[in-house]
Amino acid sequence: MRANYKMQRLFVPHRLTAGEPVEADPQQAHYLLNVMRMSSGSEVLVFNGQDGEWLARLAEAGKKKAQLVPVAQTRTQPPPPDLLYCFAPLKQGRIDYMVQKAVEMGAGRLQPVITQHTQMSTVGLDRLQANAIEAAEQCGILAIPKVAQVVKLDRLLWEWEPGRRLIFCDESADSNNPTEALKAVSESKIGLLVGPEGGFSDDERRQLKTLPYVTPIPLGPRILRADTAAVAALAVIQATIGDWH
Incomplete structure (x- = not known):
């Protein structure tokens, strides 16, 4: 029903x-x-x-x-979505919007990640969880995504779950079309990593691109705000390899 x-x-x-x-x-x-x-x-x-x-x-x-x-x-209760959404915390207001939209777009778990250019030193996890619940109430969602404790990017990558593909939004990508890279993904378990307002550092980008479980994708010809990039990336992932296709 x-x-x-x-x-x-x-x-x-x-x-x-x-x-x-x-x-x-x-x-x-x-x-x-x-x-x-x-x-x-x-x-x-x-x-x-x-x-x-x-x-x-x-x-x-x-x-x-x-x-x-x-x-x-x-x-009846459906299985929870398995899409892991990893994101650099933004300023209050914008992060509220981003979390709500991520839940609406099918994120099953929410993982705040500290990167070199992250501007927020503290993250209100209770507030993020409340935003996730509010989004679920409004959108007919039955599973409530859990907000994990904040981790640094190095630790996230070191402890990454075997068999889960990590897709990250790469503003320096040569192409403007993300679908070609996404269609090459064979794993059923997916994670998405969206950087902070200043983007990933050169060192972080190089590190990500050397990892065998990481797929970089572009998000078109325009530079997007971090919260907009999150919605765009989730939409193209769901449409190409997620629960929309």
Whole structure:
């Protein structure tokens, strides 16, 4: 069954079983009761990233509290996407946008990576996870991508999973067309690496190109902002070797 985008969808960090009420968090309760003006018996869709999607009915427990009672499962839980999205952190606002779009485009795991030109020294992982959840709520996604701890690029490459192809956006590539390089990829497991606002350093680019599991791709004739490059790269990967083709 496809998602019903006309109904409010909420992520709840509780197991979902028919007839077993779950507590909405204070922000969700405020939104349902005071913003959406819902009352007892109103229906919403809930999911937890494990038990599929459920139709639930609102049961008020007070002016600031609300319970959601699962009634029936509307969609079973699919396997999580396996696309690993690695990215250099950007400034707040732009990184929020980038994470949300990555989730919408099918990223299954989110890996912040510190490169030589990364401008952000700290990364709010809780905020990134909240953005991932919000994107899933809005787009009908059932699996919630996990945000991993920040790693440096050297460590990411040293610990790279055998059998997973790493694609990185190379602004110095000779060609403007990424599809030829992508069509040569035979692995089913894919990772994407998008650099920071200043791009990869020459040393990083040389290091990446020497690794046998790495495929560099261009992203057209124009220089793209890092957040735009992420969306463009994810789209061309999904269309060429991902779950769109």
